[in-house]
Amino acid sequence: MGFFDWLFGRRPQPLSPAPPSRSTAQPEASIPVPPPPRKLDLNATDFLPIARDELKVSAQGLQLWGNPWFGRRDLIPPADDPRTKLIDRVLVTHGLLTPEQLVDIHRVGEEMERVRPSLIAVEHAAALAGEAAVQADREQRAKLKAQKKAEAAERKRQREKAVAQRRATDIVFLGRGVSGRLGDRRSDAAKLEALGLPRLATPADLAAALGLSIPRLRWLAFHIEVATRVHYVNFTVSKKSGGTRTLSAPHRTLAGVQRWILHNVVARLPVESAAHGFLPGRSILTNARPHAGKAVVVNLDLENFFPNITFPRVRSVFQRVGYSPSVSTILALLCTECPRKRVEYDGKPYHVALAPRGLPQGACTSPGLSNQVARRLDRRLAGLAAKLGITYTRYADDISFSGDAALDTRVGYLMARVRHVAEEEGFTINARKSRVLRRNTAQRVTGLVVNDKPSVSRREMRRLRAILHRARTQGLDRQNRDGRPNFRSWLEGKIAYVGMVRPEVGAKLRAQLQALA
Numbered sequence: 244m245g246f247f248d249w250l251f252g253r254r255p256q257p258l259s260p261a262p263p264s265r266s267t268a269q270p271e272a273s274i275p276v277p278p279p280p281r282k283l284d285l286n287a288t289d290f291l292p293i294a295r296d297e298l299k300v301s302a303q304g305l306q307l308w309g310n311p312w313f314g315r316r317d318l319i320p321p322a323d324d325p326r327t328k329l330i331d332r333v334l335v336t337h338g339l340l341t342p343e344q345l346v347d348i349h350r351v352g353e354e355m356e357r358v359r360p361s362l363i364a365v366e367h368a369a370a371l372a373g374e375a376a377v378q379a380d381r382e383q384r385a386k387l388k389a390q391k392k393a394e395a396a397e398r399k400r401q402r403e404k405a406v407a408q409r410r411a412t413d414i415v416f417l418g419r420g421v422s423g424r425l426g427d428r429r430s431d432a433a434k435l436e437a438l439g440l441p442r443l444a445t446p447a448d449l450a451a452a453l454g455l456s457i458p459r460l461r462w463l464a465f466h467i468e469v470a471t472r473v474h475y476v477n478f479t480v481s482k483k484s485g486g487t488r489t490l491s492a493p494h495r496t497l498a499g500v501q502r503w504i505l506h507n508v509v510a511r512l513p514v515e516s517a518a519h520g521f522l523p524g525r526s527i528l529t530n531a532r533p534h535a536g537k538a539v540v541v542n543l544d545l546e547n548f549f550p551n552i553t554f555p556r557v558r559s560v561f562q563r564v565g566y567s568p569s570v571s572t573i574l575a576l577l578c579t580e581c582p583r584k585r586v587e588y589d590g591k592p593y594h595v596a597l598a599p600r601g602l603p604q605g606a607c608t609s610p611g612l613s614n615q616v617a618r619r620l621d622r623r624l625a626g627l628a629a630k631l632g633i634t635y636t637r638y639a640d641d642i643s644f645s646g647d648a649a650l651d652t653r654v655g656y657l658m659a660r661v662r663h664v665a666e667e668e669g670f671t672i673n674a675r676k677s678r679v680l681r682r683n684t685a686q687r688v689t690g691l692v693v694n695d696k697p698s699v700s701r702r703e704m705r706r707l708r709a710i711l712h713r714a715r716t717q718g719l720d721r722q723n724r725d726g727r728p729n730f731r732s733w734l735e736g737k738i739a740y741v742g743m744v745r746p747e748v749g750a751k752l753r754a755q756l757q758a759l760a
Contacts, residue, residue, distance in 0.1 A: 292336040293329075301329055318359075319352025411457055414446035414569075417576060418466030421554065421600075424568030434565030439511055443570045452507075453500055463497055464576040468596045475580055475603060491580060491603035500577055501608045508574070509611035512564060515621035520639040521610030527689040528697055528744055530638040535693040537634070537645035540686040541654060543661060544676035548640035549609055551670060552616045554579045554600035560615045576600075578608045613639065620668040627660055636688075643688045654679055691744060699741050704748070707737055711755045719759050731756075 293301070305326050320327040322345075334340045340348075409415065416422045430444040443449050450460045463474065474497045479487040493501060514522060519530035534540055545551075554575050561571035580603045581596035602609040621637060628635035631653060633646030644650075644657060662672045680686040682694065691697045710722045723730035738756060742749020 291332060293332040294336075298329070298333060305329065318355060319348060321352065321356075322349040410461075412447060414457060414461050414464075414573065417461065417464050417572070419468075421466045421572065421576060424558075424572050427568040428570075430567040430570065431565035438513075438564055440564065440566075441507055444567045446569060446573060449570050449573055453503055455500070459496075460573070463500060464573050466576060466600065468581075470583075470594045471591070473580075473583060473594045475605070477583075488604065489582070491605040493603075493606055497577070498607070501606050504574060504578060505608050505611060508561070508564075509608055509615070512560075512611070512615055514614045515618050515625065517621045517625050517636050518614045518617070518638075519636055520641075521614065526743065527638060527691060530636045530641075530643070531688040531691040531693050531697045533634045533636055534643055534645035534686070534688045535696050537686070537693070538648045538682055539646055539650040539654065540678075540680040540688060540693065541644040541650075541657060542676075542678040542680065542688065543642040543644075543658070544673040545640040545642065545665065546671045546673035548670070549602040549604050549613060550582065550598065552602045552609075552613055556616050556669065557602065557612055560612060578602065578606060578612060580606075610639065617668075617670075620665065620670065623664050623668070624661065627657075627664065631657065633657075638689045641689055645688075645693075651681070697744055699744050703737075704741070707734075707741065707752060710734065711752065711759070714759050 322328070322331075331340075331345050334345065335342060415425055417425065425446075428445050430442065432442055435442050441452055443452060446457065446460065450457050453460065455463070474494050475491040476494070477489055477491050479489050482488050492498075519525040519527070557579055558568075558571045558575035561574045562568055566574065579600040581600050582598050583594040584597055586593050586595055602612060617637070624637070624642070625635050628644060631646070631650070633644050633650055636643050642661065644661075650657070658672075658677065665672050685692050685700065686694050687700075688697075692700050714722050719731065719734075727733050734756060735753075738749055738752045741752060
């Protein structure tokens, strides 16, 4: 028991009695031989009671607080230590311990001192073993970490290789908002074969058919809202009715791709009989001829015809004829473009999209695709015309109806129904260009007068004859009063236009022009 235990009144626990001796009946070999008892050579006077005054005198000169065993709880002070002797006498004096118990305590202390070096060695060995185990665990963790890093680097390399391979052989993304169906590669081979169309199911099939690499095809079809470079050249031309029209001419590579799409796909698709625009064997003349000699002619105009035919509608055309959603998406992207405005930011030019992708005016595929998108509109308006007993034709965005005098009483109903049908089909009627023409005025259909038979207006004929007449005496160049850059070519075009409608008159005018040379 330590000095502080005595000061704070901690009672020592009695030592447990020694275990009973083993039975002598057991074999002697199983009984361990105890070590010989060690004598402590303790003097009985060390445990004699001591008075308080004597305690004070004895404690004088002793290092009570600087003793090497002071505060130690891992050992028992030796019995020959003066400080310990004094404490032992106090414990016996106050009856806290008996001399026998103190002898046992000091014997335990001596035994602890005897085995202490072995314990230190065991602790040292355990510490070394622990450090070795920790180091081995660290090395194992470092090795595992390095292995995982190597595996991650290999996966990254394989992924980059796969991405590069996929980018070189496939297309899975072409911009936001347009790439949702690129993963579907299912084409309807039966439909394509019935229409005589190329069998294409994947982006690789389309690239091979176009004679392009996958990266080149991706570059042509990629959609972006703000671009630093576009595939079209935009310019404006004047309209007859005033204002300007923006035309978009594709660059050479894209123009070649669009020509392939036109000749191999779009031109082979069936169209409605009411459509006369941009079709072989049909023209403004075939569009105007069915309305000749009618009592009432109704002309309507579809507003923003090409721009209103947006990317989803064009994609539906290709998908409807049997192409996979993937191929249909790419074909639609190749045939559409956003109207853009050129701006500058931080000294760099950018082309910013102003509206969704639609058919550009200037691409060779736009007219044919517009006829495909408008097929349902043509069928519905042709059905309405048949119901009313009148005639219906359409040339691009120009819609024409004609009939006998009975139509005059149903014009309002007709125009309202056409407006509703057009809106349901995604088009808008331009009310400012709607005309109802009767016999008492020049009835025009796509620029031709159809009161009796399709013909060029008298004003235009008189103008051409006057130019040729004055050119015989004044010279052809002096007749170029509008300052046209190639006046003779313009005049030849006008005469060819007349010759299409009235071949005999056109032949006479052409002969007069050739006589001027």
